[in-house]
Amino acid sequence: MSTQPHTAIIGAGIVGLAHAWAAARAGHRVTVFERSDKARGASVRNFGMCWPIGQAPEYFAAALRSRELWQEFVRESGAYSRPTGxxxxxxxxxxxxxxxxxxxxxxxxxxxxxxxxxxxxxxxxxxxxxxxxxxxxxxxTEINVDPRQALALLPAFLGEKHGVAFHWRTAVTQVREGKLVTASGETHTFDEAFVCSGHDFETLFPEILAASPxxxxxxxxxxxxxxxxxxxxxxxxxxxxxxxxxxxxxxxxxxxxxxxxxxxxxxxxxxxxxxxxxxxxxxxxxxxxxxxxxxxxxxxxxxxxxxxxxxxxxxxxxxxxxxxxxxxxxxxxxxxYDGPEFRVQALPGVQIATGTSGSGMTMSFGLADRFFAKREATV
Structure with missing residues (x-):
């Protein structure tokens, strides 16, 4: 019987896909749930800037790590990129x-x-x-990508290179410890889940998000x-x-x-x-x-x-x-208002990860990588 941990990601925007990639690199079996047929929110409605220069000193290293990961993704996927500065x-x-x-x-x-x-x-x-x-x-240090193309190519890249599974047009309506429920009533189990649902503060854990900054x-x-x-x-x-x-x-x-x-x-x-x-x-x-x-x-x-x-x-x-x-x-x-990341444990084994504050293209890869690297270092 496999001991590979199963990680569920809720949301296929850049934050969710960054966590899916980081979890897969850490050896997890990963499943992503997305309510739409593809990313349609802020992740595709931006400049396409990986913008390390704009980050405060305490986040600059994570921004540069994002840049490295963008370069890796571009090399392996053929996505458009210009290292313009x-x-x-x-x-x-x-x-x-x-x-x-x-x-x-x-x-x-x-x-x-x-x-x-x-x-x-x-x-x-x-x-x-x-x-x-x-x-x-x-x-x-700045790189220009096409957010519409990148968010379209990332799921295929994650699926083909890392075995990440995707459930499109699947809204998650409840998350409990070790289990989530979709709008159709299906139940899926997991060892760990990351709720990366952007500015949707009403569907999952609304009381936590209402009290957040x-x-x-x-x-x-x-x-x-x-x-x-x-x-x-x-x-x-x-x-x-x-x-x-x-x-x-x-x-x-x-x-x-x-x-x-x-x-x-x-x-x-x-x-x-x-x-x-x-x-x-x-x-x-x-x-x-x-x-x-x-x-x-x-x-x-x-x-x-x-x-x-x-x-x-x-x-x-x-x-x-x-x-x-x-x-x-x-x-x-x-x-x-306190940085490019809001992360809180909502339940045992369930993290909310959002709040990149308009820096999702710059920070998401680096922040997700840093989270898993720190955790692996303490195991």
């Missing part, structure tokens, strides 16, 4: 001060970055408008038509507004000046949590965003005002051959 492009003096402060502290924290002059930004970033950049911060966060995004004649964006781009969004810059004294100026001059950006970034997909289109609305402020209807504000700020710094918008959408993820 990234450039934060800034136009204000206080933003340039933040970049200088971060670049000075970065080596001691493990980051490898390089300050760029305006001329260097314009030389290395075809997507930056000429004559407006004050400075830039180059990081080479998690809140839903809605973002709006856009995609241009494919750019003409094979035009290449170069590095993925972020603006000075993004300094307000990412934990790595919280160590910089000048960040408070940036936040105060934006709040005073452009309160509409704070109202909707707008910062602007750009990446290029495998078809040559530019993915643009994004915004942040939380909790009770979330509505099912998207706001044209948010799209217009994002485009206003994007056009200040960036320039693409064709700005025609082909797609508009929104996503909702679970925001955790």
């Amino acid at each position: 990234s450039v934060h492009v800034v136009e204000h003096e206080d933003e340039a001060s933040v970049l200088e402060e971060f670049a000075k502290a970065a080596p001691d924290l493990g980051y490898q970055v390089e300050l760029l002059t305006r001329a260097q930004v314009e030389e290395s970033c075809p997507g930056v408008r000429r004559g407006v950049a004050r400075a830039g911060l180059l990081s080479r 998690l809140r839903p966060c809605k973002l709006q995004m856009l995609r241009t038509v494919p750019q003409p004649k094979g035009w290449n964006l170069g590095p993925m781009l972020a603006s000075g507004l993004s300094l307000r969004q990412y934990g790595n810059f919280s160590i910089c004294p000048s960040l408070s000046e940036v936040k105060a100026r934006v709040a005073w001059d452009m309160p509409e950006l704070d109202r909707y949590g707008i910062h602007v970034m750009a990446s290029q997909d495998r078809f040559g289109a530019i993915v643009l965003g994004d915004s942040h609305e939380y909790g009770d402020h979330i509505e099912i209807f998207d706001k044209a005002e948010i799209d217009e504000l994002m485009l206003r700020e994007l056009r200040k710094l960036f320039d693409f051959p064709d700005w025609t918008i082909a797609e508009r959408w929104h996503g909702i993820y679970a925001k955790h």
Whole structure:
């Protein structure tokens, strides 16, 4: 009789698939249950950025481990990937001060970055408008993937390479110790389960999630038509507004000046949590965003005002051959205010794992790997 532990994963978004992969590498027999026919949530509604540069120092190593695992997946699956790196492009003096402060502290924290002059930004970033950049911060650790393609290929990769089984169109309605029940009334047993159901706080363990520091966060995004004649964006781009969004810059004294100026001059950006970034997909289109609305402020209807504000700020710094918008959408993820991971034991042998706070593509592989590695080390 096999002693191989059986692990159930509830949710086939990036967090669930990351845990499935980590459990399989640890020698578990893994079964994934997903209510839809494929991943349809936040995991496919993002920039496709593996973005280590944006992570706070205590999570940077896990982000780099995610990067290694993305590279492994790409090699073995043939998925699209571009190791583009990234450039934060800034136009204000206080933003340039933040970049200088971060670049000075970065080596001691493990980051490898390089300050760029305006001329260097314009030389290395075809997507930056000429004559407006004050400075830039180059990081080479970022990878661009296609989230729609990656989430479509990951299940086949896990099935073929690691024997992971999938139950699609199977909603799990109850999880008990050692047993789960689906909407059709079927019962499945397990040794361990991970509930990775994103921003669904109502179906499983609602009392735990209601008392948690998690809140839903809605973002709006856009995609241009494919750019003409094979035009290449170069590095993925972020603006000075993004300094307000990412934990790595919280160590910089000048960040408070940036936040105060934006709040005073452009309160509409704070109202909707707008910062602007750009990446290029495998078809040559530019993915643009994004915004942040939380909790009770979330509505099912998207706001044209948010799209217009994002485009206003994007056009200040960036320039693409064709700005025609082909797609508009929104996503909702679970925001955790104390880091990129919410993990709690709901029952013996049952863990809730969610709350990657918009960093799922960057952090999920590394966090799941770290969890299983730590546990194996204590056995």
